[in-house]
Amino acid sequence: MNSFGENTHGEMMVLPGGVTAFVDGIPDKCEHDWNGDDVYQSASGKMIYWHTYRKWASLCRDARARLIYEYHEKIDDRIVMETSACRKCKKIFHPHLF
Numbered sequence: 001m002n003s004f005g006e007n008t009h010g011e012m013m014v015l016p017g018g019v020t021a022f023v024d025g026i027p028d029k030c031e032h033d034w035n036g037d038d039v040y041q042s043a044s045g046k047m048i049y050w051h052t053y054r055k056w057a058s059l060c061r062d063a064r065a066r067l068i069y070e071y072h073e074k075i076d077d078r079i080v081m082e083t084s085a086c087r088k089c090k091k092i093f094h095p096h097l098f
Contacts (some may be wrong), residue, residue: 007032009091028091036087040068042077 010024037063040048048068051057056064065082073077083093 028089030083030086030089032089032091032093033087034084034093036085036090038065039085039092040079041081041084042072043080044077047078048072048079 007028008021008025009028011026013023014020028054037050040088042048050061050064053068053071056067069079083086085092
C-alpha cells in the first residue's frame with residue numbers, strides 16, 4: 001500500500017426501512033498506485049481528465065498539461081489543483097487533511 005492518501009472511500013447505502021445513509025471510511029480493496037493519469041480542477045470546480053479535451057488526448061502528458069493550463073488561463077478559469085489517479089482503480093488522490 002502506498003503511504004500517501006487514505007486507503008478508504010465513502011459510499012451511499014440503503015438501510016432496512018428505505019433509509020439512505022452515507023458511510024465513510026470503508027476500506028478500499030485496491031492497493032493504490034498513484035502513478036496514474038493526471039487530474040486537474042479549475043477555479044469553477046470543473047474536473048479535467050486526460051480525455052476531457054479530446055483534441056489533446058493523444059498528446060504526451062507534458063504537452064497536454066501545458067495546453068490545459070494555457071486554455072484555462074485564457075478562459076479565466078484557472079487550474080487550482082493538480083493531482084493524479086490510481087493507475088489501477090482510477091480513484092483520485094487526495095492528501096491527508098489532518
